[in-house]
Amino acid sequence: MxxxxxxxxxxxxxxxxxxxxxxxxxxxxxxxxxxxxxxxxxxxxxxxxxxxxxxxxxxxxxxxxxxxxxxxxxxxxxxxxxxxxxxxxxxxxxxxxxxxxxxxxxxxxxxxxxxxxxxxxxxxxxxxxxxxxxxxxxxxxxxxxESMDVRFDSMEKIQDLLDHGSGLILMNAHVGCWQAAMSSIHMLDTPVNLLMKREHGDVDRHYHEHRGMPCPYKIIDPDGFLGGAVEIVQALQRGEIISVMGDRVFGNDKNKLKIPFMGETAEFPVGAYKIAAITGAPVAVLFSRKTGINSYALELAGIIRVNPEQDRGLENLRPYVLEFAGLLEGYVQLHPYQFYNFHDMWENQRTEAGKH
Amino acid sequence: MTFKEKVKHTLVNELNLEDVQPQDILNDAPLFGEGLGLDSLDAVELVVIVQKHFGVEIANMEEGKTAFQSINSLCTFIQERNPQ
Structure with a gap:
């Protein structure tokens, strides 16, 4: 030296x-x-x-x-x-x-x-x-x-949905960076509740944990008592946001449907649509995507309104799940390398086909 | 009709419990899992049903744990908060 x-x-x-x-x-x-x-x-x-x-x-x-x-x-x-x-x-x-x-x-x-x-x-x-x-x-x-440039052109539409007072179910998927989405949603004054299963022993930190900041959203554990049912209803009745992932079935959840997705049949959860039917909350499908080295775009892909009057059996929720699957398929066609659901959504279908 | 029977009828009708008659529901049987066999999404509906039909709000998880054990505990919970 x-x-x-x-x-x-x-x-x-x-x-x-x-x-x-x-x-x-x-x-x-x-x-x-x-x-x-x-x-x-x-x-x-x-x-x-x-x-x-x-x-x-x-x-x-x-x-x-x-x-x-x-x-x-x-x-x-x-x-x-x-x-x-x-x-x-x-x-x-x-x-x-x-x-x-x-x-x-x-x-x-x-x-x-x-x-x-x-x-x-x-x-x-x-x-x-x-x-x-x-x-x-x-x-x-x-x-x-503030280090990330997040563009979100539909903030007013989200605010309009919230103004109806029934709360809002924000449906994401394993696309882009939902933490970027969340950091943008916090520009609204409405509290956000995240229905999230955090695996025991996960070592990657959430963004707020790096600086010891208080958690900017409330985490509702779907493995908690009755899947966090009481907290979900109370949050929506207070007009708050419940954020869920629409493309992943956890564990032995029976509330799922097999839906055509990318040419085959895949399993999607239906819980959020049923909650929407019960509480009258609209479902806003929000996808994020990386657009540059330090920039993201948030897109309101669609708004799903579940009819609260209908029979809430699983089959009656099929049109809403189909709508979401269609929006997600549209996203992956446009951004094929930003879909990070590494779970085999098609697995059970193949297993059953093998049995016959 | 007793209050417990009224609660049972409401649950069967509002939750669309096919193949279940109100008189089949045991007063001390668990509502969730084994027993009546309700799941977490039924719980979401149950919170709303209790509020809508009996005017009682289940404010937090602890209250939910107390109320949702069985028909007996649910009826006690409702009557304590709304004696009418």
């Missing part, structure tokens, strides 16, 4: 040199963890402590890998964190075939003609896009919501 002669530049050189070694060490730790864990007593202790934590991660990456990206964002900003996503995604694509397989449930139906290298490229693009979304989510948390 060249010694520092200038009295003014010395501290800066030392600072950058220290940051360089921190990042280099972390990069090496990601690429060759065995070097550290097996030979260095410090990392033996560190990894033992990490592994001894009682929770097991439901996230794809482990806690320290998330921490690495948070550190990269703090030290080098978005571009540095994005740069690290390429080797990480390469690693997952090449050495974790199980994860690559999870991208194929959707991609196989979106690009049925893509085989071999083209299919691999699709998986890579989707995973890379997802990794960048996770980086963006962390950036919103670390640098604040």
């Amino acid at each position: 060249k010694p520092c002669n200038g009295s003014g530049s010395g501290p800066w050189v030392r600072w950058w040199w220290l940051r360089f070694w921190q990042l280099w060490s972390l990069a090496l730790l990601i690429a060759r963890p065995g070097l550290f864990v097996n030979k260095c007593p410090f990392f033996k202790v560190l990894m033992t402590r990490i592994n001894s934590q009682t929770w097991s991660s439901q996230s794809i990456a482990s806690r320290w890998q998330h921490q690495f990206f948070y550190l990269a964002i703090r030290l080098g900003g978005r571009r540095l964190a994005y740069a690290f996503t390429y080797p990480v995604v390469c690693y997952y694509m090449l050495f974790r075939p199980g994860l690559r397989k999870r991208t194929r449930h959707y991609l196989r139906r979106r690009f049925p003609d893509h085989k071999g290298l083209a299919a691999f490229r699709d998986s890579f693009r989707l995973s890379l896009s997802f990794a960048k979304i996770l980086v963006d989510r962390a950036i919103v948390g670390i640098a604040g919501p």
Whole structure:
């Protein structure tokens, strides 16, 4: 290393040199963890402590890998964190075939003609896009919501729906970055309740958790007492927003329907439509998408009004689920690499077909 | 008709419980899961039914836990808050 002669530049050189070694060490730790864990007593202790934590991660990456990206964002900003996503995604694509397989449930139906290298490229693009979304989510948390440019042209329509006083069911899907959507929705004065199942041991932080901010929305756990029924009704009756995901059936939820989606039959949850029928709340379908390196657009894809007078049997809710599935299919046709539902929505249908 | 019978009739009619007669519902049987077999979406409806038909608001989860154990607990809950 060249010694520092200038009295003014010395501290800066030392600072950058220290940051360089921190990042280099972390990069090496990601690429060759065995070097550290097996030979260095410090990392033996560190990894033992990490592994001894009682929770097991439901996230794809482990806690320290998330921490690495948070550190990269703090030290080098978005571009540095994005740069690290390429080797990480390469690693997952090449050495974790199980994860690559999870991208194929959707991609196989979106690009049925893509085989071999083209299919691999699709998986890579989707995973890379997802990794960048996770980086963006962390950036919103670390640098604040103002660091992201979120365009939302339908705020007045949302306000109109809220003004009717029946509350609003905001239906999202696993597209774009819903945290960006949420940070924008907070411009409204209406409280937001998020119906969200947080896996025990999830290690990736929500955006507000980075700066120790109070949670900007109330989380209703669908695994709580009676699926959070009381809280949902009370929130809607207070004229608040309930935010749900419309493209994922959790656990053994019986309230689901099989709906044509991307050429096959997939399962969609119907709970939100039934709640809409009971409470009279309108359903606003809101999708987000990444439009630039630090910009997102929120689109009000449609408003679903469920008839409260009709019989609320599952079959009577089919038209509304079909409407949502149609809107979602339209989205994935336009933005094929921004659909991050890695769950096999078509699985049960295939299993049943195999039985016959 | 007793108050409990009225509650049972309301539940059967409003929740569209096919193949269930009001007199089949046991007073101390659980409403959810085993017993009457209601699920979480029925609970959403039940909160609204209790409010609409009996004028009683279930304000939070704790009250829900107390009220939604059985017909007995539901009737007690309603009558405590709305003696009429």
